[in-house]
Amino acid sequence: DRVVRLADVRKTYDLGGTVEALAGVSLALAAGSYTAVMGPSGSGKSTLLNLVGALDTPTEGRVTVAGHDVGRDSEAERAGIRGTEIGFVFQTFNLMPRLDAIENVALPLLFDDWPRERRRERTRELLSLVGLGDRRDHRPNELSGGQRQRVAIARALAPDPAVVLADEPTGNIDTETGAEIMGLLDDVNARGNTVLLVTHERTIAEHADRIVHIRDGLIESIEQLDGAGRNA
Ligand code: ADP
Ligand code: ADP
Numbered sequence: 182d183r184v185v186r187l188a189d190v191r192k193t194y195d196l197g198g199t200v201e202a203l204a205g206v207s208l209a210l211a212a213g214s215y216t217a218v219m220g221p222s223g224s225g226k227s228t229l230l231n232l233v234g235a236l237d238t239p240t241e242g243r244v245t246v247a248g249h250d251v252g253r254d255s256e257a258e259r260a261g262i263r264g265t266e267i268g269f270v271f272q273t274f275n276l277m278p279r280l281d282a283i284e285n286v287a288l289p290l291l292f293d294d295w296p297r298e299r300r301r302e303r304t305r306e307l308l309s310l311v312g313l314g315d316r317r318d319h320r321p322n323e324l325s326g327g328q329r330q331r332v333a334i335a336r337a338l339a340p341d342p343a344v345v346l347a348d349e350p351t352g353n354i355d356t357e358t359g360a361e362i363m364g365l366l367d368d369v370n371a372r373g374n375t376v377l378l379v380t381h382e383r384t385i386a387e388h389a390d391r392i393v394h395i396r397d398g399l400i401e402s403i404e405q406l407d408g409a410g411r412n413a
Contacts (some may be wrong), residue, residue, distance in 0.1 A: 184343045184375050185210035185233055190242035192228050192398075202228040204398035205242070210344065210377060215370040217378045217386035220395035226379045227348065229395070233377060234267050234346050235259040247343035264292045268337030268345040268374075270366075272352035274329040276321040282308060282332045283317045289339045307335035311365060327358035334365055344375040351385055363388045 185208075192203040202225045210216055218226050231237040232244045235251045236259075244251040247266040251259060269275075276285050283304050290300045308317055311331040321329050330350060337345050347366060351359030367388055370376045378389055386392045392404040 183209040184212050184247055185377070186243070186245045187229075187232070187239075188243045190232065190239045190244060192225075192232065192237070193240045201398055203232075203239075206395070206398070206400055207242075208393060208400065210375055212343075212375055213370070213373050214391075215367075215376045215378075215389045217380060217389035217392045218395060219380060219383070219386045219392055220401075221381070224395045225398040226381075226395060228398075230346055230348055230377070230379050233344065234269060235262040264289060265340050266343040268340070268342040270330070270333050270337050270345065270347040270350045272349040274321070274326075274333045274353070276329055276332055276336075278321050281318045281320050282313060282324070282335075285321070285332050286335045286339055289336060293340055303339065304335075307338055308332075310338075311335045325358070326354040327361055330354060330362050331365065334362075334369065338369065338374070342374075344377060345369060347376065347378045349380055350378070351380075351382070359385070 187206055187208045190203050190206045191201070194200045194202060206229065218229060220226050232239055232251065233246060235246060238252045246262060249262050249266070251262070254262065277288065286307055287300055287304045290303065295303070308314055311334055313328060313331050316324060316328060324332065350366065351362055354362065363385060366376060366378070378386070380386050387406060390406055392406065394401045394404065
């Protein structure tokens with residue numbers, strides 16, 4: 182029941198010289214687990230997340246997500262994985278400005294051909310789940326930062342993905358709202374979703390069950406937590 186697996190993953194970028202962003206990383210995420218990746222700027226966090234998110238392919242080694250081999254799949258197949266198996270939550274929310282909250286959340290379901298009635302039902306459920314049942318027809322610019330991130334979390338959950346990826350999800354909101362957003366991510370994980378979180382903030386990482394510390398493209402250590410940070 183490992184929904185995500187990285188085996189001896191190397192990722193290099195060639196820009197005249199070669200940059201080794203990941204230098205041999207192996208990591209597995211069990212179904213329902215809650216993992217944070219911490220490391221200094223440039224250590225390879227975004228690269229790792231982009232590989233698990235099927236946005237990019239490894240130079241060497243293997244990345245599998247819900248049974249799909251990300252490195253061997255075509256671009257079209259990877260787009261399919263992103264649409265069905267992966268929920269993204271970004272630092273900058275990445276909502277569609279012209280669409281209201283309902284339409285933003287429903288967007289992933291359009292690509293996956295959900296019938297109209299089920300799509301509506303699911304979208305309502307998700308907006309209630311994130312506490313925005315009364316803001317359904319508001320556009321992003323009519324919502325606060327925290328509310329926008331709630332919409333983004335609802336959107337991430339829409340296709341019932343195998344894994345939810347969060348890249349610095351509290352990076353653009355104040356500390357108090359950030360704590361609320363992390364509480365919501367904790368709930369998402371408590372409902373059984375696998376969550377992978379990238380952050381450079383210790384207090385945020387402590388919401389997870391374990392922290393993977395990376396440096397210079399390598400896992401330096403893996404720290405198991407007791408979950409006490411969630412109530413901090
Ligand atoms: P982090 O997210 O921890 O800041 P990144 O994964 O973004 O680290 O970057 C790891 C290394 O790979 C850095 O040296 C960065 O400059 C380089 N890198 C990341 N993405 C690219 C890219 N698209 N092209 C070239 N170099 C990249
Ligand atoms: P953050 O650490 O805040 O996530 P990054 O510095 O990792 O931001 O970069 C954000 C984006 O830019 C990532 O998608 C990464 O792949 C890309 N990137 C990072 N470094 C480089 C680089 N040297 N050349 C090209 N793209 C890069």
